[in-house]
Amino acid sequence: MNIEKIHYDPNDLPYEVIRIHEKKPIKAWVKGVALEAAALQQLINLASMPFIHKHIAVMPDAHMGKGTTVGTVIPTFKAIIPAAVGVDLGCGMIAMATTLKANDLPDNLRSLRTAIENAVPVGKGFWRDDLAGSHPAAKPINQAWSTLSDRWDVIAAKHPKVDDGNYSRNRLQLGTLGSGNHFIEILLDGGDNVWLMLHSGSRGVGNRIGTYFIELARKEMTRNQINLPDKDLAYLSEGADYFDDYLYAVQWAQDYAYLNRQVMMGQVIEALKRTGELPEFEAQLQVINCHHNYVTQESHFGETVWVTRKGAVRAQEGDWGIIPGSMGVGSYIVRGKGNRESFNSCSHGAGRTMSRSQAKKVISLDRHAADTAHVECRKDEGILDESPGAYKPLDAVMAAQADLVEIVHKLRPLVCVKG
DNA sequence: ATGTAC
Numbered sequence A: 001m002n003i004e005k006i007h008y009d010p011n012d013l014p015y016e017v018i019r020i021h022e023k024k025p026i027k028a029w030v031k032g033v034a035l036e037a038a039a040l041q042q043l044i045n046l047a048s049m050p051f052i053h054k055h056i057a058v059m060p061d062a063h064m065g066k067g068t069t070v071g072t073v074i075p076t077f078k079a080i081i082p083a084a085v086g087v088d089l090g091c092g093m094i095a096m097a098t099t100l101k102a103n104d105l106p107d108n109l110r111s112l113r114t115a116i117e118n119a120v121p122v123g124k125g126f127w128r129d130d131l132a133g134s135h136p137a138a139k140p141i142n143q144a145w146s147t148l149s150d151r152w153d154v155i156a157a158k159h160p161k162v163d164d165g166n167y168s169r170n171r172l173q174l175g176t177l178g179s180g181n182h183f184i185e186i187l188l189d190g191g192d193n194v195w196l197m198l199h200s201g202s203r204g205v206g207n208r209i210g211t212y213f214i215e216l217a218r219k220e221m222t223r224n225q226i227n228l229p230d231k232d233l234a235y236l237s238e239g240a241d242y243f244d245d246y247l248y249a250v251q252w253a254q255d256y257a258y259l260n261r262q263v264m265m266g267q268v269i270e271a272l273k274r275t276g277e278l279p280e281f282e283a284q285l286q287v288i289n290c291h292h293n294y295v296t297q298e299s300h301f302g303e304t305v306w307v308t309r310k311g312a313v314r315a316q317e318g319d320w321g322i323i324p325g326s327m328g329v330g331s332y333i334v335r336g337k338g339n340r341e342s343f344n345s346c347s348h349g350a351g352r353t354m355s356r357s358q359a360k361k362v363i364s365l366d367r368h369a370a371d372t373a374h375v376e377c378r379k380d381e382g383i384l385d386e387s388p389g390a391y392k393p394l395d396a397v398m399a400a401q402a403d404l405v406e407i408v409h410k411l412r413p414l415v416c417v418k419g
Numbered sequence B: 001a002t003g004t005a006c
Helices: A037-047 A110-119 A138-146 A149-158 A167-172 A203-223 A243-274 A356-362 A365-371 A381-386 A394-399
Strands: A016-019 A026-028 A056-063 A070-076 A091-101 A183-188 A193-200 A286-300 A303-310 A312-314 A320-324 A331-336 A345-347 A405-418
Touching: A016 A037, A026 A037, A037 A056, A037 A070, A056 A345, A056 A394, A070 A312, A091 A243, A091 A320, A110 A243, A110 A405, A138 A167, A138 A243, A149 A167, A149 A243, A167 A203, A193 A243, A193 A320, A193 A405, A203 A243, A243 A286, A286 A312, A286 A320, A303 A312, A312 A320, A320 A345, A320 A394, A320 A405, A356 A381, A365 A381
Parallel strands: A026 A056
Antiparallel strands: A016 A026, A056 A070, A070 A303, A091 A193, A091 A286, A183 A193, A183 A405, A286 A303, A312 A345, A320 A331, A331 A405
16 A cells, blocks of 8 residues: 555544545544554545545444445445445344333343244244244245245346245245344343344345346456456446346345344244233334445435445434444444435444454453353354454444434343344 | 355
């Protein structure tokens, strides 16, 4: 990297501005949090793309990703970079406030955790029960799939490789959590109200759609002899082959993810009610369901553009958002301030400080147990890559985006279920 | 993040 070309604006702004000759500016809400050199290099590569509209906005949880950094807002004019949108299309959060209070919960939370684990398949894979039978999850899953199946047929007819004989699996993965940083939690707000929250996306089918079009975009670059600083910056242009098909498929996957979160939340609520350990309750006092990995069309600085939020949440003025911390740390319910320089966005979490492999080496079981002592959750070796120590301090991340969102609730986790 | 291949 040619460091001489980097210039931080001297202005007293809440974000840093990185200007490089003949590249679009990078505006980074990273004051008080570390931005690794490899992430900065990825941002500089991205800033050289000619169709970036105005500038790139970097959220305080930014870290290295595939093609470009996670925690980044990429406004583009008449083009989309499929690898920037990623493979977990429509990944995001849902949260619900319930009528339960802290003292309605049993002393031992293990049974609630077990009930959730039994109600929502976690980790890789799909439902193995016969959902056509009397299984309690069958009806909502079939209902959700009925709103998706026609459009899926359109995608599969034009791009049979996306289908690959997995039609039934797509339905059977609705209502399943996945793995990695996906989780289900029971939490408390400052008024001792119980909240339910979960993080998940479009599972195998979204991955397949993303991967397929990333490869098509690469082939387009080769065919048109376009050289890029990183092959994962391959893009599809409006009017060119595959652009409309990509948008159609991505929108479908985003809808799949949104419904997946709704369906799972229903499974969690029903499972908690069936335990018999809780008084009667309502669970939809307030529902927030937001993507943090998606592309959509919006108007910014007088132009209609594509906005890719790769690990970022829309924060238009008044928008409700969810910013989760890692296991045990807690999460924030926020409202957007409509900061136009961020393209109305905020961070999607705390952001990793180390890779999964490094976390498994560096973080001990004892440290994980201490950091999650107050949470009913996994404490085994397989979860160390998700331990709080592998993530940036969430409070510093929130402080760095005080001009993007207002904090409404800080939620403290009691139970955390992970794949 | 995912499913499959190595």
